[in-house]
Amino acid sequence: MMEPQQITPISIGEVVTKAEQAKKDGNRLVQIGCTKIGDDFEILYVFDKDYKLTNYRITVKQADEIPSISGVYFGAFVYENEIHDLYGIHVTGINIDFKGTFYKTAIKHPFSVTIVKEDDSCQNK
Amino acid sequence: MSKQITIPFGPQHPVLPEPLHLDLVLEDEKVVDVIPTIGYVHRGLEKLVEKREYTEYVFIAERICGICSHIHGQTYVQGIEQIMGLEIPERAQYLRTIWSEYSRMHSHLLWLGLFADSMGFESVFMNSWRLREHILDDLEATTGGRVIQGVCKVGGVRKDISPEKLDEMVKGLRGIEHELQALMNVFLHDSSMQHRLKGIGVLSNDDAYYLGAVGPTARGSGIAIDLRETGYAAYGKINFKPVVEPDGDCYARCAVRAKELFTSIDIIEQCVKKIPDGPVDMKVTGAPDGEFLSRAEQPRGEVIHYIKGNGKKNLVRHRVRTPTFTNIPPLVTLLKGCELADVPVIVLSIDPCIGCAER
Numbered sequence: 001m002m003e004p005q006q007i008t009p010i011s012i013g014e015v016v017t018k019a020e021q022a023k024k025d026g027n028r029l030v031q032i033g034c035t036k037i038g039d040d041f042e043i044l045y046v047f048d049k050d051y052k053l054t055n056y057r058i059t060v061k062q063a064d065e066i067p068s069i070s071g072v073y074f075g076a077f078v079y080e081n082e083i084h085d086l087y088g089i090h091v092t093g094i095n096i097d098f099k100g101t102f103y104k105t106a107i108k109h110p111f112s113v114t115i116v117k118e119d120d121s122c123q124n125k
Numbered sequence: 126m127s128k129q130i131t132i133p134f135g136p137q138h139p140v141l142p143e144p145l146h147l148d149l150v151l152e153d154e155k156v157v158d159v160i161p162t163i164g165y166v167h168r169g170l171e172k173l174v175e176k177r178e179y180t181e182y183v184f185i186a187e188r189i190c191g192i193c194s195h196i197h198g199q200t201y202v203q204g205i206e207q208i209m210g211l212e213i214p215e216r217a218q219y220l221r222t223i224w225s226e227y228s229r230m231h232s233h234l235l236w237l238g239l240f241a242d243s244m245g246f247e248s249v250f251m252n253s254w255r256l257r258e259h260i261l262d263d264l265e266a267t268t269g270g271r272v273i274q275g276v277c278k279v280g281g282v283r284k285d286i287s288p289e290k291l292d293e294m295v296k297g298l299r300g301i302e303h304e305l306q307a308l309m310n311v312f313l314h315d316s317s318m319q320h321r322l323k324g325i326g327v328l329s330n331d332d333a334y335y336l337g338a339v340g341p342t343a344r345g346s347g348i349a350i351d352l353r354e355t356g357y358a359a360y361g362k363i364n365f366k367p368v369v370e371p372d373g374d375c376y377a378r379c380a381v382r383a384k385e386l387f388t389s390i391d392i393i394e395q396c397v398k399k400i401p402d403g404p405v406d407m408k409v410t411g412a413p414d415g416e417f418l419s420r421a422e423q424p425r426g427e428v429i430h431y432i433k434g435n436g437k438k439n440l441v442r443h444r445v446r447t448p449t450f451t452n453i454p455p456l457v458t459l460l461k462g463c464e465l466a467d468v469p470v471i472v473l474s475i476d477p478c479i480g481c482a483e484r
């Protein structure tokens with residue numbers, strides 16, 4: 001078994017500060033990912049140093065604006081444009097902002113809609 | 126200052142196996158800025174977790190990429206097994222490791238061939254792919270598939286390999302080792318190769334780390350990141366050292382992949398010596414309830430499968446961060462300041478897999 005992982009909830013206002021601290025501590029940016037939970041969206045920031053992960057999570061609404069960390073980690077622009085295009089969450093201050101053209105999707109913000117059937121129980125249970 | 130012009134590179138280009146578009150801003154023949162564009166083949170495979178049971182979804186995970194298909198499947202099932210607290214049989218862990226290293230060899234040989242082709246070395250291209258056939262033959266003989274192996278499942282693997290076949294595989298690999306060495310001598314010591322690759326597309330150690338480079342792109346810049354060191358599958362019981370080159374240029378990235386072929390043979394041989402007898406799978410009941418970031422080392426670098434379940438048969442989220450996706454920002458930095466004629470070689474030096482990156 002692998003080591004258990006901790007995820008620390010933070011506020012939108014702490015995102016850039018935590019990224020700056022992570023970089024100062026010698027972490028690299030591993031990924032930024034989004035998950036839709038009900039009407040909310042969880043955005044997970046993952047940093048790594050010596051194979052140890054540091055994970056921060058913000059929970060936002062689709063109408064919220066979140067600040068870009070591309071000023072801290074240049075490579076964050078790929079994740080932030082992806083979150084905008086697939087979930088419709090606006091990220092402010094991205095260093096390379098594709099303004100909604102990073103992915104060409106047939107449906108606008110396709111991952112902001114969930115089609116799972118909630119009453120399905122597991123067949124293996 | 127010369128007048129700046131912007132020229133398009135891709136998505137269709139003779140050296141590009143997959144659709145990546147770059148707007149190259151030039152001053153004379155020098156690249157001064159680069160804007161990358163992907164999105165031509167975005168399939169939204171992650172969305173299918175809503176329609177497929179978590180046990181079936183491994184077939185989707187494997188189809189994210191046609192080159193590192195096995196490792197995608199393995200990383201996905203590892204994440205599910207971690208959430209469900211499953212300790213799978215040790216033999217299955219070793220088998221996953223063996224197939225992972227075969228996948229790495231077939232990917233690296235494919236890339237070495239394409240890389241040689243990008244420089245006009247047609248005979249080296251054909252020899253690389255000829256040797257790759259040996260690897261694909263073993264993959265097909267043991268899994269039934271050359272491209273999509275389909276052997277990983279939640280709780281273990283679907284197929285076993287007999288002790289006779291395992292010995293035969295090691296003998297076969299040792300048998301082609303001298304041919305691989307002869308091929309690598311061309312990549313590493315031929316004066317034309319060195320002239321074409323040394324000092325081209327240099328990525329500094331700091332840039333590689335903070336821009337998020339992974340795999341041979343990072344290791345070619347002196348960053349010893351290799352997720353196999355975390356000990357997933359059977360790697361914790363195997364002795365190996367990541368191949369690291371300090372120079373950060375195209376030659377260094379090529380050298381890392383060339384030398385990793387021999388590391389893979391050593392790992393496979395160790396696995397065959399240590400693999401225990403026993404079952405290769407276990408019964409799995411229930412459904413994952415929790416979340417996990419499952420990581421593994423693909424041929425192109427660290428892959429992450431983020432999995433979140435709520436105890437029902439469909440996952441809430443499956444998000445894949447592929448190595449090529451995170452190697453795009455380093456590519457932008459690599460290209461700034463290079464000559465236009467070097468762009469194809471530099472782009473290929475990160476081993477881009479756009480189909481994988483876009484999922």
